[in-house]
Amino acid sequence: MSSKLEALKAAFAAKTTSSSNDDSWKKFYPFWKMQENNQAVVRFLPDLDEDNPLGFLVENHVHELNINGQRTTVACGKMYGESCPICELSKKYYDEKNEELGKKYYRKLSYIGQIIVIESPIEHDAEQIVKLIDFGPKIFKLIQSAFQSGDLEVEPYSLIGGYNFRIKKTKSGQYADYGTSSFAPKQTNVDEDLIDRLELMDLKEQRRKQVPRAELEAMLNADLTGASIPVASAQSTPASTPVEPTVATSTPVATPTTEAAPTPTAATSEAPTSSGSSALAALRARAKAAKTAGGDAE
Numbered sequence: 001m002s003s004k005l006e007a008l009k010a011a012f013a014a015k016t017t018s019s020s021n022d023d024s025w026k027k028f029y030p031f032w033k034m035q036e037n038n039q040a041v042v043r044f045l046p047d048l049d050e051d052n053p054l055g056f057l058v059e060n061h062v063h064e065l066n067i068n069g070q071r072t073t074v075a076c077g078k079m080y081g082e083s084c085p086i087c088e089l090s091k092k093y094y095d096e097k098n099e100e101l102g103k104k105y106y107r108k109l110s111y112i113g114q115i116i117v118i119e120s121p122i123e124h125d126a127e128q129i130v131k132l133i134d135f136g137p138k139i140f141k142l143i144q145s146a147f148q149s150g151d152l153e154v155e156p157y158s159l160i161g162g163y164n165f166r167i168k169k170t171k172s173g174q175y176a177d178y179g180t181s182s183f184a185p186k187q188t189n190v191d192e193d194l195i196d197r198l199e200l201m202d203l204k205e206q207r208r209k210q211v212p213r214a215e216l217e218a219m220l221n222a223d224l225t226g227a228s229i230p231v232a233s234a235q236s237t238p239a240s241t242p243v244e245p246t247v248a249t250s251t252p253v254a255t256p257t258t259e260a261a262p263t264p265t266a267a268t269s270e271a272p273t274s275s276g277s278s279a280l281a282a283l284r285a286r287a288k289a290a291k292t293a294g295g296d297a298e
């Protein structure tokens, strides 16, 4: 009986560990692996979901928990319009003026987009043309201010006449800093043969997967008590993913902003749907039309 239990425990433990065999994180371009003072050039692509108000980015809210000895990120319940026990715990700590634990359990915001890698100082799977990218609020703010600057003539993710984005890595104290990243000033076109091969993703499907509240509670309990549980919905992050340390600034209690580490989203290895491919066909047609309408993008 107990040996059966031991076997089960081992099987569950193995299952959790092997979740890093899940290749979903490979869809992400690991720009954070580049050396300091290097830059990667990427091109944002439009979301397959044309109703996305941000056009080419989606917000991803996660919590970081320590489950079975592994750092695990789980979707914040509120991201899917549900209540979230982890947010509730964070709030409780903040109410008790325990900033450290309040911040630890506070949800972390990142943005997910899809890109073509134009220039890369690091190795990446060139076979996979469209990759995902996940970055924190700092890079988002740079993008936001580019929109406000009036320097962009068209949406930066336009296939024709859009703008590449240069991710520059510098160092601020002991932490990586991407604060000098920017859109390239020159408008460019995505190569036509690449456009024909693009398989765009629905970005909201690439966010961390929804977890029922009961399961979130069990995972939170495991974090708090150290009890081991089988984890299906959560994903351990690959060991290669560095933890971008939380910046120890004196953020106001009301809005503790913690730069999320780049983390892979939950597995969604769905092929583009048929409705998706018609949206893509429309995009391609638009790109072609824009191209033939005149080279004003040059």
Ligand SMILES: [Zn+2]
Residues within 6 Å of the ligand: 063, 075, 076, 077, 078, 084, 085, 086, 087, 088, 107
């Ligand atoms: Zn939450």
